[in-house]
Amino acid sequence: MDKQCKINAFRTGLAQFVTFEEDEWEILSQHLSFSTLKKKDHFVVEGKVCDYIGFIVQGSARHYHVKDGQEITGYFYFENELVSAYKSFLKRVPSINFIQALEKTELVLIAYADLQKMLNHPILALKMERFGRLVAEHHICCYEDRVTAFITQSPEERYTMLEKTAKDIFQRVPQHFIANFLGITPVSLSRIRKRTLLH
Amino acid sequence: MDKQCKINAFRTGLAQFVTFEEDEWEILSQHLSFSTLKKKDHFVVEGKVCDYIGFIVQGSARHYHVKDGQEITGYFYFENELVSAYKSFLKRVPSINFIQALEKTELVLIAYADLQKMLNHPILALKMERFGRLVAEHHICCYEDRVTAFITQSPEERYTMLEKTAKDIFQRVPQHFIANFLGITPVSLSRIRKRTLLH
DNA sequence: CGAAAACGTTAACAAAAGATAAGGACTTTA
DNA sequence: TAAAGTCCTTATCTTTTGTTAACGTTTTCG
CATH class of the missing domain: 1.10.10 (Arc Repressor Mutant, subunit A)
Known part of the structure; x- marks a missing residue:
């Protein structure tokens, strides 16, 4: 899968949160990288700080913990979704879990350092802050439902x-x-x- | 409890996310309102859109669902924490749960409409977006731990x-x-x- | 103050879930 | 292609949880 195709898919996917103008996109797209995970490759491993947010163009992944030598799967990620070990990524602490590709998976990546650059970039800052806020708010809504299910x-x-x-x-x-x-x-x-x- | 005291507590509490300069605070503080809940008063009720984010200066609250006529408590809120039915507040949909004061509770409030005004205010916008992002990210980290506990x-x-x-x-x-x-x-x-x- | 309500514990029984192991079907891979 | 591994089901047994109800204590409130 070629880069341009991935970039296009990414831009379309982001539209559910924020739409970037041409000049903004010009800058943003310079801060992207790309990755292809084979089945069972890891996006994050326990004990390491997660350095990327990934957007899944194609494929899927699972999030799992290891407890008493046993794997416990906590979440799944599919096409057009963002994937990251958020607490590790946001707070710069070692991840307490793994994220692993369930099949061959094509990703667009934003590195933590690049994200910070964009959050401080005069032209991009406001829109990137908003983007981050909307993504985080979206996750909160998902988590609310998930916890509610466990409780009720x-x-x-x-x-x-x-x-x-x-x-x-x-x-x-x-x-x-x-x-x-x-x-x-x-x-x-x-x-x-x-x-x-x-x- | 007088307003100035509440405002000060609020400003201190926000500092964990963002610090506002004098001129910014000047504007922001004009968009605040205040509320005192008696024990068992509701901050939100099921079926109504939650119009406020509250900051608890003093007191506490619980979040609960009603299922088959039974109340099921899902979360607690204490001093120096923000309280809201986030999904309802953010997506403007009816709340699926109640939030009720556990004791006499003093709150500083931001109304949804005021928050939107501030997010579009030329001077405040960037900092408010960041504030919103950091609050949301904080909640994500809390939720991650909570779901992990249920799973593992x-x-x-x-x-x-x-x-x-x-x-x-x-x-x-x-x-x-x-x-x-x-x-x-x-x-x-x-x-x-x-x-x-x-x- | 006194009645009513709220709260935590305990008991008894039913229902559900965990642990372990075995078996069969299907995949992977060497 | 044969062997190893993965996956789901099923059975058995143990443990835990849910349900209901009763009891005593404490708190609330008219």
Whole structure:
């Protein structure tokens, strides 16, 4: 996949937050880099500071923790979404988790240092601040829903909801990752699926 | 409690995100309003759009959902913290939960319309965008930890962690609210406490 | 002050989830 | 292509949690 194609996809994807004018885009696009992850390559590893925000042009990834030698998947990322270990990226602290490609994945990257430059660039600053704010606000809304689900719903209800709102995820992601995402074990998810099939 | 005292507390509290210069503060402070909630007064109710972000000068509040006629407490707010139903506030949609004062609570408020004015004010815009971004980023980091706890920890581990990192909460908040916050029933929390006392 | 409400604990039972292991189907890869 | 690995299901057993209800204490409020 060539760079221009990736850049175009990125620009289109950003439009849900902010639209950049030609002169702005000129500058911004000079601060981008590109990456292709093979399946199982890592975008971030535990213990290292995450230096990039990535935009997924094609492919997917998962976010996971290692606890007692076991991997626990906490989140998925798909096309046209931003991916990063935000706390690590924003606070410059070592990541407590991994982010790994689920398949061959094409990314557009913004490095932390470049982002800071743009936030201090006279022409770009205001729009970049707004962009950052809107992205962060978007994530807050997603997180609100996710925490609400853990607080107010049973595992079975969370499964049913996921099945209703993002059925395709079951075609793209191994079921035991989804179980982790729902906060239960793979065995338990298998039981819930059987149980809910028979009403 | 008089206004000037509240304004000062607010300015100090904001310093963790952004510091405003005199001329900026001059403008910003004209867009503030003030409120005192009695115990059990609501800051937001389900079904209504949340029109304010509040800064708690004194007091505390809880965030709760009503499901099957039962209240489920999802979060607490204390002094020097911002409180709002963010998704409702940011996206202008009806809130799906309530926010209620746990005791007499003194607030400094920013109305949505005023915030928008400031975000478009030539002098304030950049700093307000940054302020908004940093607040949102701060919340993202909090949410990351909270979701991680649900994914990787058992209820007992979440209780132990809370007891270690925020012991004072048990003195300020009824235990059955904390149970909800941990994602379990009050009866279950009572059992966990007994169990963990005997090592 | 006194009645009502709120709160935490405990008990008993049912339901659900975790842990472990085994088996079969499907992929990957050497 | 054969072997190894991955993945999902199922079964069994244990542990934990949910549900409901009762009890005593404390707090709230008319």
